[in-house]
Every structure is written in structure tokens, then in C-alpha cells.
Amino acid sequence: MKNKDTGFLGENRATTYLLDLGFEILEKNWRYKHLEIDIIACKNGLLHIVEVKTRSNNEFGFPEQMVSKQKMQFLKNAAAHYHYLHPQFKWLQFDIIAIYKKPNEDWALDYFEDVYF
Secondary structure (H helix, E strand, O other), X not given: OOHHHHHHHHHXXXXXXXXXXXXXXXXXXXXXXXXXXXXXXXXXXXXXXXXXXXXXXXXXXXXXXXXXXXXXXXXHHHHHHHHHHOOOOOEEEEEEEEEEEOOXXXXXXXXXXXXXX
């Protein structure tokens, strides 16, 4: 499976997971200039900026370890612009959904809420 396909499947799995938890999905793959937010969701008036990382092996580390400081800065910049466009949200937080897809096995999903660095 190609990286793009793995990422697409992971984002769909993450969306389903959030919906099952009662989130409202506002945007998927929202772009601002060269920046992208995988999922923008809300629950109980809180805006969630969600980065999804999916891996089919852990040769280079676990999915959540692939969110660099630079990526977090990009997310912050994109989130600031989205928040500017949607001022009805008073609070926002950054979350990571890490998905590990083992060959011929189920998906393993970890949800890290309110991450920030």
C-alpha cells in the first residue's frame, strides 16, 4: 500500500473514531496557503485541531513521534487563521490521532488530546 493510500485510510478511520465519540466534523484536509489541517472538529463548543499520523510499520518510530516541532508550528499557524475566520469558537486545542496498521491485522489507534509544544 502506498503512503498516500495509508494516510487516506487512516484519516477516514480517525474521522469515524471521532464521530463515534460524539464530535462534529467541520473540515477534513482544510488548507490555508501551503498549510493543511487533517481534521477540524468540535465537541461541547471546543474546537479541535487534529493531526492524523498513520504508519504501516514502526521502522522509523511510532506514528505520534512523527509530529515535529515544525509541523506543530504549521498547525498553530493554520489554526490561527481558521480561528480568525470562525470567531464563534472561544477555545481550541490540538490533538493527535496515531494509527498503526499492521499487515493483515486490525488498526491500532491512540488518541492524544490537548498536545502542545
